[in-house]
Amino acid sequence: MTKFNSNGETLIFKEIPNTHEIEGVMFGIFREDGTKLGETFCRNDKFNGLAWYLDDIFIEPEYQGNNYGSQLLEKTCEALWQKKKKLDIILERPSNAIAPNGFDRKAWYERHGFTPHSNPEITYMWREPPS
Numbered sequence: 001m002t003k004f005n006s007n008g009e010t011l012i013f014k015e016i017p018n019t020h021e022i023e024g025v026m027f028g029i030f031r032e033d034g035t036k037l038g039e040t041f042c043r044n045d046k047f048n049g050l051a052w053y054l055d056d057i058f059i060e061p062e063y064q065g066n067n068y069g070s071q072l073l074e075k076t077c078e079a080l081w082q083k084k085k086k087l088d089i090i091l092e093r094p095s096n097a098i099a100p101n102g103f104d105r106k107a108w109y110e111r112h113g114f115t116p117h118s119n120p121e122i123t124y125m126w127r128e129p130p131s
Contacts, residue, residue, distance in 0.1 A: 003032075006071050011037075013075040024055065027079055029072045036060065037068045040076045047090065051126070052080045054091040073112050081129045089114075090126045 001014040009031065016028040016039065024043035030036050038059035046053040054076070059069045077089055091114065097106035106116060106125075114125040 002075065004071075004075075007067060011068075011071065013072070013079075015079070020055075025080075025083070027072070027076050029068055029075065037063045038072050040072060042076065042080060042089075044084070044087075051087050052084070052089045054089055069108075070112065077112075077127060086129060088126045088128050090124055092123050093125055 001012060003010055003012055005011070012030040012032065014028060014030070016026045018024055018026050018041075020026070020041055022043065023045060024041055026039055026041050028036055028039045038057070040054065040058075041056040043053050043055055044051075057069065057073060057076070059072065080087070080089060091109065093105050093109060093116075098104055109125050110116065112127070114127045116125045117123075
């Protein structure tokens with residue numbers, strides 16, 4: 001469990017029980033009062049253990065647009081690299097990178113250090129661990 005401050009409030013990031021039917025690890029971000037703001041699901045089996053796969057990142061709709069997703073993504077990357085230091089983190093952005101509300105998923109991941117494939121038809125993006 002990690003406590004940190006963001007925009008004047010104390011948040012908690014921690015590993016949570018896996019609720020998926022496949023092997024993986026889940027993390028959540030919470031307010032101090034226990035309110036769950038969002039969660040991620042990651043696994044290490046998709047690329048034969050050679051990379052982490054960020055399967056899902058979700059912020060509860062009523063908390064979107066408050067920087068919680070960015071905090072959750074960064075803390076998730078840090079936690080994954082603590083588990084297995086030298087592995088890239090790979091994700092597949094939705095084929096429509098622009099959400100109905102105008103949110104640009106591809107640009108958001110790029111702002112967080114993810115690199116898109118040079119072929120625009122390949123939707124995988126990756127982020128290398130820090131040196």
